[in-house]
Amino acid sequence: MSITYLEAIRLAQQEALASDPRVFLYGQDIGAFGGAFKATKGLHEAFPGRVIDAPISEDAMVGMAIGAAIEGMRPIIEMQFADFSSVGFNQIVNNAGTQFYRTDVPCPITVRLPSGGTPGSGPFHSQSLDSIYAHYPGLVILTPATVEDAYTMLLEAVQIDDPTLFCEHKYLYYHLKADALPDEALPVGRARIARPGIHATVVAYSAMVHESLRAAEELAAEGWQIEVVDLRSVKPMDTDTILGSVARTGRLLAVGETFPWGGATAEVISRVASEGFHLLDAPPQRLNSKDTPIPYHPNLWKVHRPTAQTIASSLRQLLRY
Amino acid sequence: MCYGRFRNVATDGLRPPAPPPPTNHSILTTRTHARILEGQTVIVPGTDLTGAFRDQYTRTYRHMLLARVLEDRLAAVYRAGGKIVGGVYVGRGQEAFSAALGVQLRKGHDVYGPLIRDQAGRIAFGEPILDAIRTYLGSIKGPMRGRDGNIHRGRPREGMPPMISHLGSFTAVINGMLMARRLQGREAERAVGGTGIGDGGLSTGAFHEALNQAAVERLPLVVAVANNQYAYSTPTSRQFACHDLIDRARGYGVRGQVVDGTDLAACLKAFTDAVQRARAGEGPQVVIGKLLRLSGHGEHDDASYVDPALRKGQAGRDCLEVAQTFLLDQDWATAAELSAWQREAESEVDAAFAIVYREALPDPYQESWQALSRADLVEGSSHAGPEL
Structure with a gap:
C-alpha cells in the first residue's frame, strides 16, 4: 500500500469526522465534487450533512467557523488555495486570533491552506502564507513536510483548542508517498x-x-x-x-x-x-x-x-x- | 419649545445635562391616540395595543431609558478625563430600534451580536450594565479584563460574542453559531440570531458575504440595519446608490422591512414579526430602521457635519421622547411613574459605578501575555522583549 500526502490529508479528515461528532468540513466545491484537489473525496457521502459546500466567500467561511467553534464545534475550513485565504485574512487574524485573549474562550478552528508553488500555477495559486499568519498572535501554524506529519498533524490540529492554520504543500500532494500511516508522532511544536x-x-x-x-x-x-x-x-x-x-x-x-x-x-x-x-x-x-x-x-x-x-x-x- | 412636562422626565438629573433636544416635536403636542394614528403613523396598523404589547412596550422603554442614562454617564466620565480612555460610543437616538430586537431574544436560548450602538439592545437581551462599565473602565472583573474596551465586549459562551471593529465581519460569526445548532441537531429549539449593522457597514464585502451565506443556508438570522444617515461623517449619498436599502434585502433573496426607527411601537412590531418568521424557519430577515444618530461617531466628535434638515425631520426625533409621549397618551404610565423610572435607572447606574470604581484594574505584572489557550504551544517570551 502506498499513501500520498494528499491521501493522508483526506484520511485524516475522514478519521476526524468519524471519531469526533463536533467536526465538520466547510469549503468551496468540497461536497459531492470532493474538492478541487479531491482532499474530501467521498466524505460528503460518508458523512451526510457534515461536508458542506460554501459560496465563494472566504471571509464568511472563516467567520462561520468561528461562530460554530464558539458553540462547541470543530470546523475544518478548506481554502481552495492558500492564496485566497487573504480574503478571509481579517477573520483569521483579527477575529479568530484575538478571541481567546479577549474573552478567555478558545477558538478551535482549523483552516487548511493548500500552499506553495507548482509549475504553471502562477501568482495567485502558488503562495505560501505561513509567515504572514505567524506574525499574528493567537494562531498556530503547522507546516508538515511528510505524509506522516500531514496525517498526524491534521488530526492534532483539529484537537488544538486554538485557531490552527494547516499549511499543506500542493507540490507534495502527489510526489510524496508513504507505506503506512503512523500510530504516533512528535508533538506539535517539536522540530x-x-x-x-x-x-x-x-x-x-x-x-x-x-x-x-x-x-x-x-x-x-x-x-x-x-x-x-x-x-x-x-x-x-x-x-x-x-x-x-x-x-x-x-x-x-x-x-x-x-x-x-x-x-x-x-x-x-x-x-x-x-x-x-x-x-x-x-x-x-x-x-x-x-x-x-x-x-x-x-x-x-x-x-x-x-x-x-x-x-x-x-x-x-x-x-x- | 413644546417639550412641556416630558422634557423633565427625559433629562432631569442626568449627569451631564443632556444636549439640547431635537427641535421637531410636533408629536409631543399630540394628545390623543387617534391624532397620533392620523398624523404621525406612529402606530403601525394591526399593532396590538393591549396586554402583552403594553407590557413589552413598557419593558422595552425602560431598557432604552437605562441605556440612555448609562451612556450619558459614560460620556460624562469620559469627558471628565482619567477614567475612560480611547472613547465612548453611544446609541443615542437608536435605543428604540436596538432594544426592539434585543427584547425579542431569550438569553440562554438565542444568539445576539450587538454592534456599536446597541447598548439598549444589550440591556434588553440581558447583559448586566456592570459588563459595560467594567469594560469601559478596564476592571479585571469585567468580561474583557482590560484586554479590550468600550463596545468591544461580550460573553461568547452566553450567546453574545464580542464584535471586532472590522464592520461586517461579525455577521458570519452569528451565522456560525446558528449553523452549529443545526449541525448539533438542535433546530427544533428554534433559536434565532439577531445582530446589528449600519448604513456604512452594509458597504463591506464581509457583510455581503455573510448575508448571502445566511440566505444560502436559510439561517434564522435577523439583521437590524440602523440607517442612521452617517457612517462617522460620511452621508448615505456617499455610501450607496440604490433607491432604498430595502432593495439590498431583495437582492439576497431575503425578506426585508423598513421601519421608522424613532418609533418604538413600529420597531417592536417589525422585530416581533421578523423574529417570529426566523423562528418559523422562513430564513434570514432584514429590518431597516430609519433614524438619525443623535450624537457624534464617538463622544470626541461634535457631529458638525450633520445636515440640520435631518435633525428637524422625522428621523431626527428622539425615540426616548417619542416613547414617553406614547406611554402618557396611552395612559400606560403617568408622569410620576416616568420620573420614578428615571430615578431608578439613575440609581442603578450610580450603584454599578460605585461597585466598579472599587475594583482592581489590570496589572501588567500579573498579565499572562498569552494569546493561546494551549499553554504548551505558547512560545517563550525571550523574543518579545525582556521580562518586566
Whole structure:
C-alpha cells in the first residue's frame, strides 16, 4: 500500500469526522465534487450533512467557523488555495486570533491552506502564507513536510483548542508517498532532524525540507555532512532543536518558500543570532523565493523559489567562509 | 419649545445635562391616540395595543431609558478625563430600534451580536450594565479584563460574542453559531440570531458575504440595519446608490422591512414579526430602521457635519421622547411613574459605578501575555522583549 500526502490529508479528515461528532468540513466545491484537489473525496457521502459546500466567500467561511467553534464545534475550513485565504485574512487574524485573549474562550478552528508553488500555477495559486499568519498572535501554524506529519498533524490540529492554520504543500500532494500511516508522532511544536550532519545546518519546512535533503545529498558527494532540520511547525518554532543543531555544526542556512522580506527564515536567523551567536562559525544565511510575484512559466517558476541547486550553492558559500 | 412636562422626565438629573433636544416635536403636542394614528403613523396598523404589547412596550422603554442614562454617564466620565480612555460610543437616538430586537431574544436560548450602538439592545437581551462599565473602565472583573474596551465586549459562551471593529465581519460569526445548532441537531429549539449593522457597514464585502451565506443556508438570522444617515461623517449619498436599502434585502433573496426607527411601537412590531418568521424557519430577515444618530461617531466628535434638515425631520426625533409621549397618551404610565423610572435607572447606574470604581484594574505584572489557550504551544517570551 502506498499513501500520498494528499491521501493522508483526506484520511485524516475522514478519521476526524468519524471519531469526533463536533467536526465538520466547510469549503468551496468540497461536497459531492470532493474538492478541487479531491482532499474530501467521498466524505460528503460518508458523512451526510457534515461536508458542506460554501459560496465563494472566504471571509464568511472563516467567520462561520468561528461562530460554530464558539458553540462547541470543530470546523475544518478548506481554502481552495492558500492564496485566497487573504480574503478571509481579517477573520483569521483579527477575529479568530484575538478571541481567546479577549474573552478567555478558545477558538478551535482549523483552516487548511493548500500552499506553495507548482509549475504553471502562477501568482495567485502558488503562495505560501505561513509567515504572514505567524506574525499574528493567537494562531498556530503547522507546516508538515511528510505524509506522516500531514496525517498526524491534521488530526492534532483539529484537537488544538486554538485557531490552527494547516499549511499543506500542493507540490507534495502527489510526489510524496508513504507505506503506512503512523500510530504516533512528535508533538506539535517539536522540530525533527530530517538528516543528521556535522558541517552545516539547514533549517527548512514544508516542501523546502525535500529540496534541502536533495542539496544535502549533493553535498555529501563532495564530502560535506549537512544536517537538515524540519521545523514541522513555524509557530510555535522549536528554537531549542535549532540551537542544538547549530551547536553541532556551527553554520546555519534557513530556507523558506515565502517571499524574502521577514518571515520564518528571518525569525530563525534572528533567534540563532541573539541566543546562539557564540555557536556560529560563519554569518547565518537565509534563502527564500525572489521578491516578485510568483511567475507562471516553469522556466521562471523553478528559479523563483529555492531549489536543491540554489540551496547547495548557498551551502557551498557558507561552508567556504 | 413644546417639550412641556416630558422634557423633565427625559433629562432631569442626568449627569451631564443632556444636549439640547431635537427641535421637531410636533408629536409631543399630540394628545390623543387617534391624532397620533392620523398624523404621525406612529402606530403601525394591526399593532396590538393591549396586554402583552403594553407590557413589552413598557419593558422595552425602560431598557432604552437605562441605556440612555448609562451612556450619558459614560460620556460624562469620559469627558471628565482619567477614567475612560480611547472613547465612548453611544446609541443615542437608536435605543428604540436596538432594544426592539434585543427584547425579542431569550438569553440562554438565542444568539445576539450587538454592534456599536446597541447598548439598549444589550440591556434588553440581558447583559448586566456592570459588563459595560467594567469594560469601559478596564476592571479585571469585567468580561474583557482590560484586554479590550468600550463596545468591544461580550460573553461568547452566553450567546453574545464580542464584535471586532472590522464592520461586517461579525455577521458570519452569528451565522456560525446558528449553523452549529443545526449541525448539533438542535433546530427544533428554534433559536434565532439577531445582530446589528449600519448604513456604512452594509458597504463591506464581509457583510455581503455573510448575508448571502445566511440566505444560502436559510439561517434564522435577523439583521437590524440602523440607517442612521452617517457612517462617522460620511452621508448615505456617499455610501450607496440604490433607491432604498430595502432593495439590498431583495437582492439576497431575503425578506426585508423598513421601519421608522424613532418609533418604538413600529420597531417592536417589525422585530416581533421578523423574529417570529426566523423562528418559523422562513430564513434570514432584514429590518431597516430609519433614524438619525443623535450624537457624534464617538463622544470626541461634535457631529458638525450633520445636515440640520435631518435633525428637524422625522428621523431626527428622539425615540426616548417619542416613547414617553406614547406611554402618557396611552395612559400606560403617568408622569410620576416616568420620573420614578428615571430615578431608578439613575440609581442603578450610580450603584454599578460605585461597585466598579472599587475594583482592581489590570496589572501588567500579573498579565499572562498569552494569546493561546494551549499553554504548551505558547512560545517563550525571550523574543518579545525582556521580562518586566
